[in-house]
Amino acid sequence: MPRKTIIIFISVFVIVGAIVLVFSLLSKKDSSVDETASTPWYQSFNPFGGSSKTDEITGGETINDQGQGQNGATEYSAFYQITDFAIAGATFLEDLRPINNTNSEVIEEPVQNEVIINANTKEGRKEIQAILNSELSLEPPLVLDGSFGKLAIQAIKDFQKLKGVTITGKIDAETAPLFTKTTETIGAQEKERFESIPSVRYVERMNGHIHKMFLDTRIKEKISNSTIPSIYEAIFDKSGQSVIYRYLSSDKSISSFMATLGAEKGEFLPQDITDLSVSPDKTKFFYLTENSNGVVGTIGIFDKPTRSVVFNSSFTEWLSQWATIQKIFLTTKPAYGVNGSIFILNSTNKTITKLFGGVSGLTTLVNPNGTLILYSNSTETGPKLGIFDIEKHSIRDLKLYGLPEKCIWGQDNTTLYCALPNVITGIQYPDSWYQGLVSFDDYFVKIDALSGETSTIANSKNETSIDATHLFLNNTEDLLFFTNKKDSTLWSLKLK
Secondary structure: OOHHHHHHHHHHHHHHHHHHHHHHHHHHOOOOOOOOOOOOHHHHOOOOOOOOOOOEEEOOOOOOOOOEOOOOOEOOOOEEEOOOOOEEEEEEEEEEEEOOOOOOOOOOOOOEEEEEOOOOOHHHHHHHHHHHHHHHOOOOOOOOOOOOOHHHHHHHHHHHHHHOOOOOOOOOOOOHHHOEEEEEOOOHHHHOOEEEEEEEEEEEOOOOOEEEEEOOOOOEEEEEOOOOOOEEEEEEOOOOOEEEEEEEOOOOOEEEEEEEOOOOOOEEOOOOOOEEEEOOOOOEEEEEEEEOOEEEEEEEEOOOOOEEEEEEEOOOOEEEEEOOOOEEEEEEOOOOOOEEEEEEEEOOOOOEEEEEEEEEOOEEEEOOOOOEEEEEEEEOOEEEEEEEEOOOOEEEEEEEEOOHHHEEEOOOOOEEEEEEEOEEEOOOOOHHHHOOOOOOOEEEEEEEOOOOOEEEEEEHHHOOOOOEEEEEEOOOOOEEEEEEOOOOEEEEEEOO
8 A cells, every 4th residue: 555545544543533432522511610700791680799619518308300210211201391492580360261163253452441440340449459468568458348438538638648539538539540551442242252361471582572372282372573672570460461571681681571461661760770579469569779878678560650769778788679559578689698588578668677587698589468478598517498487486497408499489478399409519599590500400399487397399300400580479479480591491399
């Protein structure tokens, strides 16, 4: 064989070998965590301290494989991936759908209109009492009996003072237009052609488009093409019609834009809102903005220009949760190695009361009736979960590792559904998780907050890698919805 041919053959062999070696090394590289990545842009919304990765320690119990046949193939999966794109926010609601019929005619969906409530009827007065309870955050609330006694008359006066109209204690010509309700313009016969179906509604992060999916058929539909690029957070009202979009403007300031489906124009909220939460009935929202004196807390109403300042503080680093009609809970922004505290803000009399503090890296999740608080404490072995009982002023260690941001309370106020990490990496929590320096593979559990009893529902490591956040439930609490933090896709998990 000529020498030139031998040299060419050896050269080709070396090049091919080098390519194979490079691909082999790349395929073994763990890409789940980018330790050198810089702080993501979305940290402008929720800044936390720095973090570094350390040795791994076990944070969860050992879980046996679930849903596996003898040959290792998955026989049944309780997980369902709803989107293949990143979302900015989602909500559960009952949505209207045309009932299938044999006619080929196209059925138009109902048109929503605002009408003035008739105060001359008992039902109308009940509706007005309900609005007074919500607007004034009355506690105890007015009894919805359609009778305007002394308490109702005083509430009307307070409402008139709030709205800046003549104080009469009556639903007069000036006050009546302030009490409205949404009605459908279709007739009774047409209404029978629609049925109310459980659904989820969600916003696409890339462009702000709104989608919905009926839970019984899993049929998905895009219902809004209005484009707002790079949405970080989207917050729905009770009806799913109004949305607050949160995103970074070109100058890196935080913009918050409130829009309603079908409306001609929306409204920009104040620039650089540092935190925003929604009332339990999802009709109002609370937001924090900084000024030269510190921070101001303001309450607004979806799709209305009404605003009311209820909080002022020289301390600016707060995270809010609107747990009950009257109570807004404020937790100091957490950082590893820094002790945090939680306070109650009474939105009616605008007073603030400290509940407890001195907890390192404190993050919290308050139950729906404002009696129990799930919290995490950063320790040398990771973030540990505990329960604080507000009435008894006592603490219970759940003997579990995790973060409240990966949990949701049930309607009974004592049941918790949590996504807990199988393995805890490092100790600098919650900073390292928020900043994306670490990522979890979760197992899902049901917890009795009173007894501490825990039962495992499913383990994502057996099927797909999930780091769950932004959890919410359907009305019957047999479906748990969450965002997979790894790629911001929307998922569901069967609980029963």
